[in-house]
Structures are given as C-alpha cells and as structure tokens.
Amino acid sequence: MPKMTSTYTALLSRWHTLSGNPFFWPVLMAAGLLFCIAASAFEILDLYLQLILIYVGINIILTVSLNLINGYMGEFSVGHAGFMAVGAYVASLITIHVIPSGAATWLFPLAILAGGLGAAIVGLLLAIPSFKTRGDYLAIVTLAFCMIVKSVLENIEAIGGPRGLLGMEKLTTLPWVFFWTALTVWVIRNLVFSNFGRGVLSIREDEIIGDLMGVNTRQVKIIAFVVSSFFAGIAGGLYAHALQFINPRMFDIIKSTDILIMVYLGGIASISGSIIGAVIFTILLEVLRPLGVWRMVLMPLMLVLLMLYRPRGIMGLMEAHPFKPLRDLVTEKRWRRKKKETGHVSL
Amino acid sequence: MYIFQQALNGLQLGSIYALIALGYTMVYGILTMINFAHGDLFMVGAFFCFLSAVYLKLPFVPTLLLSILGVACLGVIIERLAYKPLRNAPRVSAIITALGVGLFLENFTLALSPYSKPVPSLLDNTTWTFGSLSISSLQILIIVLSLVLMVVLDFIVQRTKTGIAMRAISWDRTIVPLMGVPVNRVISLTFAIGAGLGGAAGVMYGQAYPVIDPYMGILVGWKAFISAVVGGIGNIRGAMIGGFILGAVEIMVAAFFPSTYRDFVAFTLLLILLIVRPCGILGKPHPQKM
Numbered sequence: 001m002p003k004m005t006s007t008y009t010a011l012l013s014r015w016h017t018l019s020g021n022p023f024f025w026p027v028l029m030a031a032g033l034l035f036c037i038a039a040s041a042f043e044i045l046d047l048y049l050q051l052i053l054i055y056v057g058i059n060i061i062l063t064v065s066l067n068l069i070n071g072y073m074g075e076f077s078v079g080h081a082g083f084m085a086v087g088a089y090v091a092s093l094i095t096i097h098v099i100p101s102g103a104a105t106w107l108f109p110l111a112i113l114a115g116g117l118g119a120a121i122v123g124l125l126l127a128i129p130s131f132k133t134r135g136d137y138l139a140i141v142t143l144a145f146c147m148i149v150k151s152v153l154e155n156i157e158a159i160g161g162p163r164g165l166l167g168m169e170k171l172t173t174l175p176w177v178f179f180w181t182a183l184t185v186w187v188i189r190n191l192v193f194s195n196f197g198r199g200v201l202s203i204r205e206d207e208i209i210g211d212l213m214g215v216n217t218r219q220v221k222i223i224a225f226v227v228s229s230f231f232a233g234i235a236g237g238l239y240a241h242a243l244q245f246i247n248p249r250m251f252d253i254i255k256s257t258d259i260l261i262m263v264y265l266g267g268i269a270s271i272s273g274s275i276i277g278a279v280i281f282t283i284l285l286e287v288l289r290p291l292g293v294w295r296m297v298l299m300p301l302m303l304v305l306l307m308l309y310r311p312r313g314i315m316g317l318m319e320a321h322p323f324k325p326l327r328d329l330v331t332e333k334r335w336r337r338k339k340k341e342t343g344h345v346s347l
Numbered sequence: 348m349y350i351f352q353q354a355l356n357g358l359q360l361g362s363i364y365a366l367i368a369l370g371y372t373m374v375y376g377i378l379t380m381i382n383f384a385h386g387d388l389f390m391v392g393a394f395f396c397f398l399s400a401v402y403l404k405l406p407f408v409p410t411l412l413l414s415i416l417g418v419a420c421l422g423v424i425i426e427r428l429a430y431k432p433l434r435n436a437p438r439v440s441a442i443i444t445a446l447g448v449g450l451f452l453e454n455f456t457l458a459l460s461p462y463s464k465p466v467p468s469l470l471d472n473t474t475w476t477f478g479s480l481s482i483s484s485l486q487i488l489i490i491v492l493s494l495v496l497m498v499v500l501d502f503i504v505q506r507t508k509t510g511i512a513m514r515a516i517s518w519d520r521t522i523v524p525l526m527g528v529p530v531n532r533v534i535s536l537t538f539a540i541g542a543g544l545g546g547a548a549g550v551m552y553g554q555a556y557p558v559i560d561p562y563m564g565i566l567v568g569w570k571a572f573i574s575a576v577v578g579g580i581g582n583i584r585g586a587m588i589g590g591f592i593l594g595a596v597e598i599m600v601a602a603f604f605p606s607t608y609r610d611f612v613a614f615t616l617l618l619i620l621l622i623v624r625p626c627g628i629l630g631k632p633h634p635q636k637m
Contacts (some may be wrong), residue, residue, distance in 0.1 A: 300450035311440035
C-alpha cells in the first residue's frame, strides 16, 4: 500500500510540473485543434467516431454552462434544454433562409453566434422576473419556461410546428466544435475565478451576507444567467447542424434531465468535473449501446449509486490542477511549505 | 351547457392531479425534498392496474387496493434504499437521486413492456344525459373517490397522532426526535401515504384515459408538481386547490382554443402566478434566519 501511494504522489507531482508549464495550454490546444482538423479532413477517424466526439464537445458546452448556475451559483435551473432549443432554431433559420448556401461554410460561426445571442436575450427576459423567486421556485420557473418554449415552437407552423425543421447543411465539423468548446471552457473558467466569480460564489454561500459585502447580487445573478443561456444557445446551434434535423420534442424536459445528470455526475462547481462528467456520460451511453433498452436502466442505477456513495459527484467542489489560477497555486505551495516546516498552520 | 360539461371534465382531471400533487407536497413538507420519482410511482400504479385487470382478472375495488398497496410498498423501499442515506447530504444530491430513481422506474418498465397498453374497463360505465350535459358514472366515481381520499388524508394529518408528528417534523427536524417522535417511521409512513395516493391516481387515470405507457408519468407528474407549487408547496390543502385549478385551466383552454395551446397557456399562467405570489396560493414565505 505505501508503495502505491508513493507511485501516486510521484505521478501527481510530475503531472503538476507538466500542467504548471506555461506552454501546457497552448500546446494542448494546438494539438487538439490539429487533431480535429486532421480527423475531419483526412478521415483518420470514421464518421461515427467523429459524431461521438462532436456530441462530447456539445455536451461539454452544455454541462460547463449549466454548472455556472447550478454549481457555482447554487440555484437549481432545469430549463437548459429550452435555451438550447432557442439557439438551435435561430441558428438553423439563419443558415437556411438568410445565408446564401455558397458562403454557408464561412458564415457558419455568425449563425451560431446569432443562436447564442437569441438564447441570451430569452435568458435575460426570463431572468428578470424569475430571480424574484428563490430556490425550488426557480426550478419551477425554469421548468415552466422549458415547457413553454416547446409549446410555442410546436404552435408556429412557419418553422415546421411539431414536425420540426429540416434542410440545414452539415456544417458542424469537429474543428468548429473544438473551437466553441475551448471558448466556452475558457470564458466560464475565467469568469468563475474573476472578481465577478467571487460574487457568484457569494450567492451560493450566503446571499444576504454577499449583499452586505457590496455584491450587487441581482446584477450578478442576471449576468450569470445570461452567460449560461448564451452558451446553451451555442450548443443548440451546433447540435442542430450536426444532426441536420430538429423538432421541439428533442428539447423537452428529458434533455434537461440529461444535462443535469452530467453536471452532478461530474460534480458541482468544478470545470474539470463538468468536462469529465460530460465525457463519461456521452461515451458510456455509446459503449453500452449493445445492451439496448437495458442501458437506459443501467445508467440511472449508476447515477443513484454514485450519489449514494459520493454525493458531491466525481470532482465536486474540487478543481483539476491545470484549471486553477496561478495565485491559488502559489498560496497552496506556501501553505504546504509552512505546514512541512512548522508541522501546523495557523490561519 | 358546454361550459358545465367542460367544468366536469376539468374536475375529473383536476382530482387526479390533486391526488398526485399531495404526494409531492407531503414529502416536500416533511423533508424539503422534491421527490421527482413521484410521477413515475403514479405510472407504476397505472401498470399495477393493468396487470391486475388483465392477468389476475380482479374487479375494480381489489385492483385499486392492490395498486395502492403495491405502490406504497415501492415508495417505502425507494425511501429506505435511496433517500435515507442522503438525509444529511446536500439537498441537491437527494434531488438528483430522485431524478435517477424516476428514470430507472421509467426505463425498467419500458424494458419490460415496450408498447403502450390498453387498460380494460373494470366498471360498467353508465352515462346519464341531462339535455346536452352527459355525466358518466366513472366521472362521478373518480371525483367522489378522490374527494374521499383527500378528506381522509386531511383527517389523518390534522387529527391523528401520526399526523401531528408529521407536521411537527416538517416544523423542526432537529428538535422533534428529542421529544420521542420516531422520525424514521413517520417519514416512511409519509412516503407510503403519498405513494399510495399516487397509485390510486394511477388506477383512476388508467380507467379514465385507458392507454398507458411507461413515459406517461413524466408529463402528468410534472404537472402535478406544478399544481403543488401553485397551491404552495408543503401545504396539503394548497395541493388540492392547485390540482383542481390546473385541471380546470387545462380543460378550459382546450375547450375554447386549439388544444395545442393547452400547455402554453397553463404554464404561462403558472409563471404569472409565481411572479405575483412567489410562494403559491396558500404558501407562507419562510423568514430567512441570519
């Protein structure tokens, strides 16, 4: 046993040196992007594997953005699929009707961006009244929102009604998914560790005290909500152009539940946790596909067992080394050294 | 006349919503936990009704009792295995566990019976007509039976010792055990009663709208949950009122507008109500302690 622990510590410290290197992120990003471009241009991976990777990326965007509300802010929003739907429909309508098909490949990011902005505007409209209510009532408001979006989409004949929308080109490619995923993770990670992020955390810990300390909690809540719905809209746009078909029933409460499961599987208030949760959930669903319908029985059972034995999820309230800001790492190092020297640390 | 007919239909749907909403609100009142698996317990109740009607060939009353008992046992088992270990964990873990249990029930039922099932009618349904108003005996039975169940429940909660214990636990869960109240037993009993009412609602739903499938618990369950919230979650009388309001609104919208607008109008009303009265109709705002 001690031998194992020492191997683990050695590996851990090597990992910390590696991820502390200033070139760690640039090299990782460049390698990832190159791999994605190569994979989609020269068909290194077959189309099925590419599609799974695209889903992984979209799910990471959804999970990380929902974690901002449910994990860092400590509210319980269940309407993420609604924002995804808004983004998916706005982006698809733009690529079908506005953008000429010749320029579609180059103007695609603009369509996705428009989808995100559409979702953000809807998020703003919802945030203003909904944060008058708190806790469980916010869950109801977002739930009702999710149902309303679905119902409205079903009732507009011009966008296909309940039959859905067809005719998007397959514009979502692996490099684009990689780009948007990296952007989401980068923005939300920096947001969380910024001054603004402290405000978000103060709402989770104690809203009244946060208010007393000078955090404009109302504004912080609204901004966090808008950012979260913006990225949900982006994910929706990517999803629509990966599948080339959307209908309102895809974005119902079951989809929201899937996103919630990924968030809590990975662990609340953890970017790395969200990434791990999304990757595990998506890949496990594909790996277990031979089990047929029993895979859908097994997944919730595993979720329940995980919650029973590790209620905070895989990485709950922890962060992987590469995501931690430098000042935290420096403090941690100083803290450890002091502990080693004196045997104890006075706070 | 048309409006009276629709009011009657609304009352029928509303009493089913109210019965399910009671289960949500009781569990919330005592544990401040949203039991998202409750809608699926309702679905299991409907499937028990199907099983006992088709394979055991039982008449209505034994079927009802069997469903209530079966679902109540299931509720207690779920509470013991899945929720009890999490009683001191963060609240969200319990909610996610409930979501997981709900998904498990749905997909397990789906794996066993992949198609929607027609539920045979267990009662001779006579219809009386007064002018253009037609009332079926089934409608009367559903409304009366659910009212009786609600009155019994209200009596249990307001007058019996167990009911007093339930209300006491929802008041303060740290002090009450010191007074000698068997908290675990009372919580199990709450789950049993709530789930049993859901099972009864499942049987009635199976009789009134006789096609059942494993996913029917999702939408009906969420709507019942919304009724509980409209009435003020944690408040038993509020849940009854909320159920009847939601049933009436849905039927009335479907009666006067295209029926596809039903969910839209119902949920928009809910949003407006929550903005005007953030704690529901009968709910009281909890003062926040510092």
